[in-house]
Amino acid sequence: MLIFSVFKTLTDQRVTVELKNDLSITGTLKSVDQFLNIRLDGIKVLDEQRYPHMMAVKNCFIRGSVVRYVQLPAEHVDTQLLEDATRREAANQTKR
Amino acid sequence: MSSLQGYVDRPVLLVLQDGRAIVGTMAGFDQKSNVVLSDSKERVYSADEGVEEIPLGLYLVKGDQIVLIGELDEEKDRSVDLSTIRADPIPPIHY
Numbered sequence: 001m002l003i004f005s006v007f008k009t010l011t012d013q014r015v016t017v018e019l020k021n022d023l024s025i026t027g028t029l030k031s032v033d034q035f036l037n038i039r040l041d042g043i044k045v046l047d048e049q050r051y052p053h054m055m056a057v058k059n060c061f062i063r064g065s066v067v068r069y070v071q072l073p074a075e076h077v078d079t080q081l082l083e084d085a086t087r088r089e090a091a092n093q094t095k096r
Numbered sequence: 097m098s099s100l101q102g103y104v105d106r107p108v109l110l111v112l113q114d115g116r117a118i119v120g121t122m123a124g125f126d127q128k129s130n131v132v133l134s135d136s137k138e139r140v141y142s143a144d145e146g147v148e149e150i151p152l153g154l155y156l157v158k159g160d161q162i163v164l165i166g167e168l169d170e171e172k173d174r175s176v177d178l179s180t181i182r183a184d185p186i187p188p189i190h191y
Contacts (some may be wrong), residue, residue, distance in 0.1 A: 019163060019164070019186060019189070020189045020190060020191060021163065021186060021187045021189045021190075022187055023109075023186065024185075028191070031099075033099075034131065037129070041162040043166070046139075050183065050184070052181055052184065053109075053117050053139070053141060053186055054109065054111075054166055054184050055172070055173075055176060056109075056168050056170075056173035056176060057109055057166030057167065057168060057169070058167055058168075058169045059166070059167050060164050060165060060166035060167065061100055061103070061164065061165040061166075062156045062163070062164050063129065063159075063162050063163055063164065063182065065160075066113070066164070066189055067161045080133065
């Protein structure tokens with residue numbers, strides 16, 4: 001749930017999504033849902049020589065289950081806040 | 097919900113878990129991201145021949161097979177001569 005909230009704060013930022021088929025796609029984060037499915041606008045595939053398959057694609061919906069990494073813009077993430085929040089959530093979970 | 101509603105009746109490219117690429121018009125979808133495509137064609141990429149398009153017609157793709165759904169810029173897509181494209185297929189997903 002926490003990561004879902006983090007992604008929501010990052011809408012309209014440029015992010016790079018690396019998929020489990022080694023494709024990396026950069027785009028403007030338009031929306032996220034509870035499965036961490038991601039919608040990107042104005043996309044660019046990182047290695048276009050190797051992956052010309054998406055040349056004519058302007059925006060896309062990526063299934064959350066195939067995402068390996070999301071590279072976030074560091075200046076838009078409050079790492080300290082995120083660290084505190086994750087620890088709080090972890091503490092709450094062990095209590096239960 | 098990061099909905100697929102915006103893609104209905106639009107030309108889309110579907111990338112599947114096994115690396116296949118299918119283009120078609122999005123006819124519908126549901127909450128499990130199962131997708132129905134009309135007038136769909138599979139695009140078979142290969143490193144030593146141009147892209148081969150295989151007509152599939154009306155297709156239902158199960159949501160759990162889908163990697164990515166992209167909206168095609170029709171003009172740009174038409175301007176690309178697929179027979180000149182040489183590329184390996186998209187790799188399959190490995191967990």
